[in-house]
Amino acid sequence: MYYLSRDLYFPPVTEASPEGIVAIGGDLSPERLVLAYQNGIFPWFDDEEPIIWWSPPQRMVLYPDELKISKSMRNIINRNTFKITFNTAFKEVITNCRNIKREGQPGTWITPEMIDAYFELHKMGYAQSVEVWQDNVMVGGLYGVDLGHIFCGESMFSKVSNASKMAFIALTKKLKEENYRLLDCQVHNDHLASLGAREIDRSEFIKIVTN
Structure with missing residues (x-):
């Protein structure tokens, strides 16, 4: 599982887990959110969880x-x-x-x-x-x-x-x-x-x- 650092980066979605998790962590800065959506990735997580970034195998x-x-x-x-x-x-x-x-x-x-x-x-x-x-x-x-x-x-x-x-x-x-x-x-x-x-x-x- 890829854990994000402060760098504005996401791994390729082809490296996502079978259910579609691309990465964990990072932040919800405007720059990171825009980068995520531009690469087919979106955040979806519960309040108690770290930020989880998704790109499901079926969209x-x-x-x-x-x-x-x-x-x-x-x-x-x-x-x-x-x-x-x-x-x-x-x-x-x-x-x-x-x-x-x-x-x-x-x-x-x-x-x-x-x-x-x-x-x-x-x-x-x-x-x-x-x-x-x-x-x-x-x-x-x-x-x-x-x-x-x-x-x-x-x-x-x-x-x-x-x-x-x-x-x-x-x-x-x-x-x-x-x-x-x-x-x-x-x-x-x-x-x-x-x-x-x-x-x-x-x-x-x-x-x-x-x-």
């Missing part, structure tokens, strides 16, 4: 052209029940992602340290958010890291039915309009699979990220 992604919107979801969109904004309340979005209770999960990987780190990335223009509003109240949203040709999704939340789907769909449509190559969803999730996301080999993902 869940959505190609914007493959977005699936159900008939019922199209009806909800057409009702204009929700208002969508971009980058108007980043810290509120990431804080909600941390605090929302998720079925089957006792806690969250979004530590206060991570909130501070991604807020710094947001101020630098890398980390971005999508907000979903209903009656002027934020009811859903998502955030991630924007690499210019790929958006690396990190987390989303929903306080009412379909709010996170609205954020995901709005983001995907925006990425398609701006000719992004894909939306990175990291690991398999049935909810995202229902929206068109699928797994590809890490080698294929890395080629897209680095070109």
Whole structure:
């Protein structure tokens, strides 16, 4: 297992463990986070653990052209029940992602340290958010890291039915309009699979990220 020093370096993802751990340790400085995402790596760890850096052998992604919107979801969109904004309340979005209770999960990987780190990335223009509003109240949203040709999704939340789907769909449509190559969803999730996301080999993902 590779342990990071203060140097801004990650080993090749081909040296990751079978489950996809690339390295352990280091810090969440903006420079290291940007380097990680540019190399197909992301941090994911519990509060009691050291920082763990991942690049899974199978990567869940959505190609914007493959977005699936159900008939019922199209009806909800057409009702204009929700208002969508971009980058108007980043810290509120990431804080909600941390605090929302998720079925089957006792806690969250979004530590206060991570909130501070991604807020710094947001101020630098890398980390971005999508907000979903209903009656002027934020009811859903998502955030991630924007690499210019790929958006690396990190987390989303929903306080009412379909709010996170609205954020995901709005983001995907925006990425398609701006000719992004894909939306990175990291690991398999049935909810995202229902929206068109699928797994590809890490080698294929890395080629897209680095070109």
